[in-house]
Structure formats: C-alpha cells, structure tokens
Amino acid sequence: MTNTKVYLEIVKQLREMISADNLKSGDKIPSERELSERLNVGRSSVREALRALELLGLIETRRGEGTFIRDFRGNQLVQLLGTFILQDEKAKLDVIETKNLIEMDILWLVLKRADAKQLLKLKSLVESDQLTDDQFFYQLIELTDNYLFSRIWLILKDYHHSLSFKKVEYKRDSYLMLIEALVEKDEEKTLSAYRQLRNLSILTDKY
Amino acid sequence: MTNTKVYLEIVKQLREMISADNLKSGDKIPSERELSERLNVGRSSVREALRALELLGLIETRRGEGTFIRDFRGNQLVQLLGTFILQDEKAKLDVIETKNLIEMDILWLVLKRADAKQLLKLKSLVESDQLTDDQFFYQLIELTDNYLFSRIWLILKDYHHSLSFKKVEYKRDSYLMLIEALVEKDEEKTLSAYRQLRNLSILTDKY
DNA sequence: AAGATGGGTGTGGTCTGACCACTAAAAAAC
DNA sequence: GTTTTTTAGTGGTCAGACCACACCCATCTT
Structure with a gap:
C-alpha cells in the first residue's frame, strides 16, 4: 500500500x-x-x-x-559528500579549476561592491599576519554579500582540503597586491594579482 | 559519556x-x-x-x-535544501547573481576548450528549436568537461526554478550569437552575447 | 524578600523485541 | 529437469521501556 x-x-x-x-x-x-x-x-x-x-x-x-x-550552513553535508565523492584524479582537477574560477567571481563581486574602508580593514589584518589563505578569502567573500557564493566556496574549500595538497602557503605580498588592485577597482590588476597568488600561468589554455 | x-x-x-x-x-x-x-x-x-x-x-x-x-548525483539533496533554504528575498537575488556568474565561468571554459565541431553541433540543435534554455546551457556545460561545475549549475538551476520566476523564454538569436562568439573565441563578444541573453544591463554596478 | 535547592515534567537518545512485507535461494514436489 | 513450495534473510514499522539532560517552579533556607 x-x-x-x-x-x-x-x-x-x-x-x-x-x-x-x-x-x-x-x-x-x-x-x-x-x-x-x-x-x-x-x-x-x-x-x-x-x-x-x-x-x-x-x-x-x-x-x-x-x-x-537551523541556520543551515551546509556543513556536515560537505564532509560527507567530500569523502564519498572525490575518488578519481579527474575530480581533483575539477575541484581546483572550479575553486579558482569561483574565487575570481568573488573578486569581481568584491571589486564592484566593497568600499575602500572594508578593504583597508582587511589589509591591516593581512599585515598583522593573522590570516590563513582560507580566512583571507572568506573575509573577501563576506564583502561580497552573497551567501550562496559563500556556501559554494566553503564546500569547494573543504573539497580542496580533503585533497591533501601541499599546504597553501601564506603569500603576504600577493594578498596585499590583490587588495590594492581591488581598492583601485582595476580589473586587470586584480586578475593578474590573483594569478600570481595561485601560480596560474596565464590562466588561459592551462584551464 | x-x-x-x-x-x-x-x-x-x-x-x-x-x-x-x-x-x-x-x-x-x-x-x-x-x-x-x-x-x-x-x-x-x-x-x-x-x-x-x-x-x-x-x-x-x-x-x-x-x-x-549508490551512484550519488546530489538529487534529493537539492530538492530539500531548495525548499528549506530560499526564504527571504535576498537569497533569491543571490541565486540569480550566482547563477549568472557561474554561467559566465562556464562560457569561459567552453571558449577555452571546445572545438568548433562540438559547437556547430550545438548550433544545429538550436536551429532546430529543440532545446530549452536549461538544456542549452547544460549542453554547454558538458563541453566544459568539468563535472563539479555541472553539479553546481544543476543545483543553481533547481534553485532558480523553485523561485518560480517568469519562465525563461527561448531566445534563439541570442543563443546563435553566443555560439558564434564561442566559435570565434572572442571573449568580449561572448560576454556581450550573454548579457543580452540574460538582459543584464552592463553587469557592473547592477551587481 | 532574595537566593538556593530539589523535584516534576518534558525532551531527545538509545535499546529491545515484536510483527509485517518482500526477496531470493534452497528444498521439495512433479 | 522443471516447477512449486518452503524457508531464511532483509528492510519497514511500531510500541514500550529506560536513560540523560534542560527547564520551570514550588519549596526551603538564609
């Protein structure tokens, strides 16, 4: 029945x-x-x-x-799916590629929306060496004022972690340059700084 | 204990x-x-x-x-999260914004990767009026060869649907122009075609 | 009167045992 | 050898019983 x-x-x-x-x-x-x-x-x-x-x-x-x-923050969900999902090498590449592109979207949004004051505050955080790479980007995402993007990025971040890559180092200078570019609202410079941060050649054919 | x-x-x-x-x-x-x-x-x-x-x-x-x-394709998950999540108006705007940006990422990837043959095949599908807007984009995503992006987009698509917006109309000419731009690997033209398709003013301050 | 104490009550957390519905494989019947 | 019947195993569901914990409120202490 x-x-x-x-x-x-x-x-x-x-x-x-x-x-x-x-x-x-x-x-x-x-x-x-x-x-x-x-x-x-x-x-x-x-x-x-x-x-x-x-x-x-x-x-x-x-x-x-x-x-x-609950104020759902797709947490557990990620842990779960994460370990269940990433099995083959192809998936790993997808994770990296996707995370990079999403991060560039985020930079775009920040560039369009954030005011200098917010960015300078972030700058001071970077200068005091208090942020990890993840935290740095999360700060940026918050300036984005788009919760959905923040969720997606958090998932990707966890995926990325579970790949157990070489630990992302803290490139202080790159962060500062990125912030500078964002303050100036210079799209080219922002992308360029991001590429340098992520060691992306030209980010064209490679991806 | x-x-x-x-x-x-x-x-x-x-x-x-x-x-x-x-x-x-x-x-x-x-x-x-x-x-x-x-x-x-x-x-x-x-x-x-x-x-x-x-x-x-x-x-x-x-x-x-x-x-x-199981061969998990985040199915139910989406339905569930969808109805539970989109409650306030802000979330709806986030969905639209995110979907648009993701779609632009996808276009970027297609532009970098897809060969003319694949695109022309898609073109013929469009010309025979056999695709909905969703199907059109899904075809594009498949050219992307990035499963993760496809998953994210599918989720966003479902979110978008559950917003019960005015139905997305089928703009044949815009699709064709988009494909043309992709074939020519012209970034500017591609973005321009996409903006027209989605009725995005300049896609700058609006977002 | 103000504070501390201690049940009562309601809630989730867990276990057990009991059926039911269904499947697949083994056994029996032909 | 084929068909039918039985049987064992599996998920689906329910009812009842405790436990651990949080909260409220009457009671007791000060």
Whole structure:
C-alpha cells in the first residue's frame, strides 16, 4: 500500500508544516512524541526523518530542549559528500579549476561592491599576519554579500582540503597586491594579482 | 559519556568501512542487524544513520534485498535544501547573481576548450528549436568537461526554478550569437552575447 | 524578600523485541 | 529437469521501556 516510506512522508509533512507556519531559523518544531501522535506513526520513524534532516544540517537537536530549525550552513553535508565523492584524479582537477574560477567571481563581486574602508580593514589584518589563505578569502567573500557564493566556496574549500595538497602557503605580498588592485577597482590588476597568488600561468589554455 | 550521538558514529564507521573495503557504487553493505551486532548498537540507531545517508542519496535501500552504495548525483539533496533554504528575498537575488556568474565561468571554459565541431553541433540543435534554455546551457556545460561545475549549475538551476520566476523564454538569436562568439573565441563578444541573453544591463554596478 | 535547592515534567537518545512485507535461494514436489 | 513450495534473510514499522539532560517552579533556607 504505502509505497512511500514513512520517514520520507514525515520529511514532506515537516516541510509543509514549516512553510505553513512560516517557521524560520531558530524556531522550535514539535517534539518527536507529538509528531508521532499527530501523524499517526511510530516515534522511531519520526526519528529517522529528523536524523536525516539533522545530518543534512537543516535542523538542530538539543537534548532536553527540543528540535529547532537551523541556520543551515551546509556543513556536515560537505564532509560527507567530500569523502564519498572525490575518488578519481579527474575530480581533483575539477575541484581546483572550479575553486579558482569561483574565487575570481568573488573578486569581481568584491571589486564592484566593497568600499575602500572594508578593504583597508582587511589589509591591516593581512599585515598583522593573522590570516590563513582560507580566512583571507572568506573575509573577501563576506564583502561580497552573497551567501550562496559563500556556501559554494566553503564546500569547494573543504573539497580542496580533503585533497591533501601541499599546504597553501601564506603569500603576504600577493594578498596585499590583490587588495590594492581591488581598492583601485582595476580589473586587470586584480586578475593578474590573483594569478600570481595561485601560480596560474596565464590562466588561459592551462584551464 | 558518549558525547557524539551513536548514529553519527555509525555514519563514520560506515565511511571507514566503505573506504577500507574499497566499496563502489552498487556494492552491498552489511545488513542492519549485522551492523547492529558488529558495532554493538541498537538496530534503530543503525537505521537512523542509514536513513540519513539515504536521504543524502549516498545509499539505496531495497526491501528484502539489502542496502547498497549508490551512484550519488546530489538529487534529493537539492530538492530539500531548495525548499528549506530560499526564504527571504535576498537569497533569491543571490541565486540569480550566482547563477549568472557561474554561467559566465562556464562560457569561459567552453571558449577555452571546445572545438568548433562540438559547437556547430550545438548550433544545429538550436536551429532546430529543440532545446530549452536549461538544456542549452547544460549542453554547454558538458563541453566544459568539468563535472563539479555541472553539479553546481544543476543545483543553481533547481534553485532558480523553485523561485518560480517568469519562465525563461527561448531566445534563439541570442543563443546563435553566443555560439558564434564561442566559435570565434572572442571573449568580449561572448560576454556581450550573454548579457543580452540574460538582459543584464552592463553587469557592473547592477551587481 | 532574595537566593538556593530539589523535584516534576518534558525532551531527545538509545535499546529491545515484536510483527509485517518482500526477496531470493534452497528444498521439495512433479 | 522443471516447477512449486518452503524457508531464511532483509528492510519497514511500531510500541514500550529506560536513560540523560534542560527547564520551570514550588519549596526551603538564609
């Protein structure tokens, strides 16, 4: 009869419930026992649905308190997919290529949007040698004001890490030049600085 | 004591098991009851882990047969995240912006890699009016030879769809011009054609 | 009155045992 | 040898039982 598994049905119900009640991040959803009663299903089935959503990073669960909608930052998801996915060499190259292009997109957005004040603040951080390469770029992404890009980049970053490449060194001068170019809103110079940072020849045929 | 939830521990164990035994798509993993015994946990906990992985699309389950590793193409994942995620208006704008930039990256890659023959084949498809906008771009992405980009774009496409925008019309002439520019490997012309296709003013300050 | 204490209650976390529905392979019947 | 029946194994689901923890509130102490 019931072709669809119960837990999937519950996931669906939850989605509808959330959208119907217009629940947002941080809001609490009914308890497992209540859901079990309301939907006429066993508590274990409810739990299967909730655990799945939890692993996806969509909800958060606190013992003794309840289950809450989460401010999803595709975290766990990445770890998981990451180790499951990158198997062949081709995939690794794709990761690098994709990450580089996305980073250039990000630079473009920053160039168009960020004001000098923000960039100079970042500059001072770089000068005090307080940032890793990842942190440097994350700072830039935040200037982008595009959450989706930030998510994508975070995923790529983790992918990249899991490749266990030679550790990215901290090229202070390159960062500073990059910032300078961004402040000047000079597209050519920005790209050039980025290429140098990433050791990309001309970034044409190589990619 | 056990700070980490059991089901997460099981997920971890499964990953190690898979990588240790070098299991691939289609391979079978131990039954729920066997896992329960081997790991000294309750079957319900095993199920919570498996259901979560199933929702992620990493495994597949067939009643009466067993549980199998899956050829994951982030499917369900997208649907889920999609409806859960895009709540505010800002997110919608991010989707559009991100999709556009990614598409430009793709065009860049195609321009660098694809040969005329492939592009002309696509051209004939366009001329016979057999493609939707999505299909057109997917064809382009395939010329990119970057699976990761294809995954990202597919997700963005689904996000974009779930925004229920005015349907993207089929602009035959724009597609043809785009292809022409790609064949000529003319970056400026390509970008220009894309802007026209997407109705982007200058694609500078607007973003 | 103000603070500290300690149950009560509700919540998630986990385990166990019991069925059911289904599949595939082994055994039995032909 | 072929067909049918049985059987063992698997996922699907439920119900009930504890446990650990968080929070609230009446109670006790000061």
